[in-house]
Amino acid sequence: MSLESAPTIRPFVIEKARTRLFGLTLDECIHAFFGGNAFMAVVVLALITVFLFREGADFFGQNRANLRIYREAGLEYVDYMRQQEKDHTALTRYLFDVRMRTVKYLTGVKGLTMAQTNAQLAAFDDFSSRYGDTVEPVRGIVADLTEVATAIKTKFTVNEDAKEGRRQLLAGGKKDEAAAVAITNLDFKAELAPLVGTLPAFKDASATFAKNLEQVVATVPVLPTPELQSRMLKFQQLTRDYIATFPATIHELETWDYTKPVPFTQSLTAFVFGREWLTASFWQDWYGVIPLLVGSLMVSFIALVLAVPLGVGAAIYVNQIASAREQKLIKPAIEFISAIPSVVLGFFGIAVLGQLLRAISQVAWLDWIPGFPFAERLNALTAGCLLALIAVPTIFTLAEDALNNVPRSFKEASFALGASRLQTVLRIIVPASLSGIVSAVLLGLGRVIGETMVVLLCAGNRIAIPDFTAGLAVVTQPVHTMTGIIAQEMGEVVRGSIHYRALFIVGIVLFSLALLINFLAQKIVRKYRISIG
Amino acid sequence: MSLPPNPFAAKPSRARAAEKSVFWVFRLATYLVLACGAFVFGDIVLKGSGTVLHGFKTTEQFPYITNTFLFESPESLYVFEHDGKKVEMGDKEYRAFRESVEAKAKLAGQPAPKFKAESYVYSAGGIWPCIVGTVLLVLGSMTIALTLGVASAIYLNEYASDGKIVRYIRLAILNLAGVPSIVFGLFGFGMFVIFLDWNVSLLAGWFTLAFMVLPVVITASEEALKAVPKGFREGSLALGATKWQTIRSNVLPYALPGILTSSILGIARVAGETAPIMFTAAYVVRDKLPWDVDKFSDFFFQGVMALPYHIYVVSSKIPQNEYTERVQYGTAFVFLGIVALIATTSIVLRNKLRGSYKW
Numbered sequence: 027m028s029l030e031s032a033p034t035i036r037p038f039v040i041e042k043a044r045t046r047l048f049g050l051t052l053d054e055c056i057h058a059f060f061g062g063n064a065f066m067a068v069v070v071l072a073l074i075t076v077f078l079f080r081e082g083a084d085f086f087g088q089n090r091a092n093l094r095i096y097r098e099a100g101l102e103y104v105d106y107m108r109q110q111e112k113d114h115t116a117l118t119r120y121l122f123d124v125r126m127r128t129v130k131y132l133t134g135v136k137g138l139t140m141a142q143t144n145a146q147l148a149a150f151d152d153f154s155s156r157y158g159d160t161v162e163p164v165r166g167i168v169a170d171l172t173e174v175a176t177a178i179k180t181k182f183t184v185n186e187d188a189k190e191g192r193r194q195l196l197a198g199g200k201k202d203e204a205a206a207v208a209i210t211n212l213d214f215k216a217e218l219a220p221l222v223g224t225l226p227a228f229k230d231a232s233a234t235f236a237k238n239l240e241q242v243v244a245t246v247p248v249l250p251t252p253e254l255q256s257r258m259l260k261f262q263q264l265t266r267d268y269i270a271t272f273p274a275t276i277h278e279l280e281t282w283d284y285t286k287p288v289p290f291t292q293s294l295t296a297f298v299f300g301r302e303w304l305t306a307s308f309w310q311d312w313y314g315v316i317p318l319l320v321g322s323l324m325v326s327f328i329a330l331v332l333a334v335p336l337g338v339g340a341a342i343y344v345n346q347i348a349s350a351r352e353q354k355l356i357k358p359a360i361e362f363i364s365a366i367p368s369v370v371l372g373f374f375g376i377a378v379l380g381q382l383l384r385a386i387s388q389v390a391w392l393d394w395i396p397g398f399p400f401a402e403r404l405n406a407l408t409a410g411c412l413l414a415l416i417a418v419p420t421i422f423t424l425a426e427d428a429l430n431n432v433p434r435s436f437k438e439a440s441f442a443l444g445a446s447r448l449q450t451v452l453r454i455i456v457p458a459s460l461s462g463i464v465s466a467v468l469l470g471l472g473r474v475i476g477e478t479m480v481v482l483l484c485a486g487n488r489i490a491i492p493d494f495t496a497g498l499a500v501v502t503q504p505v506h507t508m509t510g511i512i513a514q515e516m517g518e519v520v521r522g523s524i525h526y527r528a529l530f531i532v533g534i535v536l537f538s539l540a541l542l543i544n545f546l547a548q549k550i551v552r553k554y555r556i557s558i559g
Numbered sequence: 560m561s562l563p564p565n566p567f568a569a570k571p572s573r574a575r576a577a578e579k580s581v582f583w584v585f586r587l588a589t590y591l592v593l594a595c596g597a598f599v600f601g602d603i604v605l606k607g608s609g610t611v612l613h614g615f616k617t618t619e620q621f622p623y624i625t626n627t628f629l630f631e632s633p634e635s636l637y638v639f640e641h642d643g644k645k646v647e648m649g650d651k652e653y654r655a656f657r658e659s660v661e662a663k664a665k666l667a668g669q670p671a672p673k674f675k676a677e678s679y680v681y682s683a684g685g686i687w688p689c690i691v692g693t694v695l696l697v698l699g700s701m702t703i704a705l706t707l708g709v710a711s712a713i714y715l716n717e718y719a720s721d722g723k724i725v726r727y728i729r730l731a732i733l734n735l736a737g738v739p740s741i742v743f744g745l746f747g748f749g750m751f752v753i754f755l756d757w758n759v760s761l762l763a764g765w766f767t768l769a770f771m772v773l774p775v776v777i778t779a780s781e782e783a784l785k786a787v788p789k790g791f792r793e794g795s796l797a798l799g800a801t802k803w804q805t806i807r808s809n810v811l812p813y814a815l816p817g818i819l820t821s822s823i824l825g826i827a828r829v830a831g832e833t834a835p836i837m838f839t840a841a842y843v844v845r846d847k848l849p850w851d852v853d854k855f856s857d858f859f860f861q862g863v864m865a866l867p868y869h870i871y872v873v874s875s876k877i878p879q880n881e882y883t884e885r886v887q888y889g890t891a892f893v894f895l896g897i898v899a900l901i902a903t904t905s906i907v908l909r910n911k912l913r914g915s916y917k918w
Contacts, residue, residue, distance in 0.1 A: 052803070053801050053802055053803055056802075056803045057714075057718055057802075059710065060710050060711070060713050060714035060717075060718055061714050061718065061719070063706075063707050063710035063711045063714060064710070064711035064712075064714035064715055064719070064728050065724075065728065066707050066711060066773070067711065067728055067731040067732045067735055067773060067774070067777070068727055068728055068731040070731075070735060070770045070773065071731045071734060071735055073746070073750060074738065074742065074743075074746045077746050077749035077750045077754065078742070078745060078746060078749065080749060080754075081745075081749045081753070335588060336588045336591060336592050337592075339584070339585045339588030339589065340585070340588050340589040340592055342585050343582075343585035343586055343588065343589045344589065347582050347585060347586070348586075348589075356589060356593065358906045358910075359593055359596065360592065360593070360596075361902070361906060362596070362899070362902055362903070362906070363592070363593075363595075363596035365824075365827045365831070365898055365899065365901075365902035366596070366599060366600070366831075366895065366898070367830070367831030367832070367833075367867060367894065367895070367898055368831070368832075368833070369831070369833045369867045369870050369871050369894075370599075370603065370831075370870065370891050370894060370895050371599065372871070372874070373870055373874040373887065373891050374599050374602065374603065374891075376874050376875070376879070377874070377879065377884070377887065377888070378602055415592075415595055415596065415599070418592050422592075446574060446575075446578055447578060447582075448574075448577065448578035448581055448582070452581075469737070472737045475739070476737075476738070476739025476740065476741065476742070477739070478739070478740060478741040478833070478834040479833050479834060479867075479871060482871075482875075483871070483874060483875055509739060509741045509834070512741050512744075512745065513741060513744075513834055513837060516744075516745070516748070516837070516838055517837070517838065521753070529745075530745060530749070533741070533742050533745040536739055536741070536742055537738060537739070537742045540737045540738050540739055540742070541734055541737070541738075543737065544733065544734050544736075544737040545734075548733065
């Protein structure tokens, strides 16, 4: 056989040309497509951050301007004086509280009629009306100055609007019309002169006020029980402390300077530590997150106090104690509860639970429970109860998973050593899965703190820091929350206004809180996971 | 003949009694949770089903039976006294009635009778536009979420090898799952409504909701893909199939039922959320139905009414009384019914699936 006659052997190659897109083969394209989709999760997270900051970032600049005009228009000056008046009002409230207690004692324990009680309290009422009247001189000055300061602020805002209008006209190329816009530059010094000029008058008023107060509280009315009398004496002391603060107020007023710059950090601290969230007010808007944050935390705390024992208890029961048939029934049922939409739960709270809880609180023999009876149908407790129902399925599912992951050998070893079932569950299984249970609770917290509709509908929506001096009864006060305020006010605000931006900042706080909780939950699982081998 | 006592029976002891009582505490906790859930569910079903049942009416034309509550738009309810009787009427009916009475009076030469009617918004008519809106929102957002989610899961489970990028992706998915829904709402408002200038629209709602359920869909899909045995892939690859061919013909068909059933849970979540659509897609009231548009493209850029938002509106913006209660409970009942149906389907299908696939 000669070489020539041999059939030509072709080398083994794939000749079919591969389709290429941008230099990639089809398979590589598909790979890239899937990869790109997977990357969406990262992109979405980044986009959320970007857009929250994009809309919210301007807040601090605007808030700084807001605080600056508060100072320059003299509102701050007037508020120092007003504080004195407010403190006086707080003291009158204390007095009123003492009267309520006395009436309760006289009608309840002594069994007097209302007319007799009032007769007994005549001296007290005379005292409290004299006490109330002492503030009048200060109140008059504050009322006058309020108008002055508001007028300055209004002038300033009108001016700013005119400036903005001119800027827009100029941008539109209408030079003549822009020139016609009248803008008077405010001379704050001149404007503030009448305000600051009242200082001597205020000093006089304050001195008279102090003198009168001293006179009034020199002799306090006598009350029937030692307990009430001690309250009265405390009131006397409180009033003296209050009078002692007067020189400090005068000092603040004397050293007050409208040119003192507002640093940028103050805009930040005014938000982070601000104790007031007050919008659309005629006087001054405040954007402080504390009342909302405290409200959110309090409602979540109530929810967790209820949900953790129930959720973890149910998980332990289903995983360790229940029969297989019970398991098959309970697990889907709890999953089903988790599917109840939160807005339906919120509606249920308004329509049923609020009234139910109030009715329970007004049952006579439950009087000993702190906070009972309460009058507000919608409050932190109502919202907390419903949130608990939302948190339970989350906690249950994750805790049950954690319990399930404990190896069988742990249980078997425990039984082999003679431990009872209870001992095995409480001393072996639960501790072994503790990291999982803790992270389940944390994720439950994350779920609850981000919940919107229930708190919006049921928490009562009163923007104020709850009164923690009430002890445990604080849970029955209405609150407002971070999620609730966004949902409630976002629809009504003007785009780009400071209020609008403030809501986005609250959103950023929520977002960071959620990420933090998530991070902690993952960390706990990873760090304290017992090695199972 | 009485049996002799069992000598091996456990003797009652303090420890045993304690164990029993502690177990009872756990049992009580479990059943308390179930009872609470049943109470909420039962209350709404009991008070809400009446509204739907009362809505049934016979008609002259084809379907012969219709439901005014389910298939009509919301109207104001007017309550007034006429001929000494208390009458309740919806907005349209009330106007027609008033006109007819006035015309009759005019004909008889009498002065027109005065109507003193109290009106309650949204309390008459039905919730048809809300049902339509919710269905549209769910369909659109689930389409987007499933496309993105399944593709991500395929990448993570089939293509990716453990590396830095994959770790970041997984971290992002985990964190995304914990972001509060109202934050998604804010984000959707900032990005779709304002930045992309889509206004309050279906499209904005779709994307917002899709991004929100993305983690759920990804996790569910990954689990379903993981359940397909390795041998399927190896066999296919050994026969010379490319990676994509393997996935297409040997992995996806077996994983798809699992992906879909688990994703139904995502649907329940999408349908149930209110906060994300509040500023992105939902209108308080809209007269036109979604398909009533001039141009095709307008369809995507219109806001819709949605059931969860409608519940929020009727339970917070109008007072509670016997007239408004009907629509409040009725809407809650219909909504809860839809969500419950979806959830039950998911749970039942999943249990069935677990039994049927055995490799």
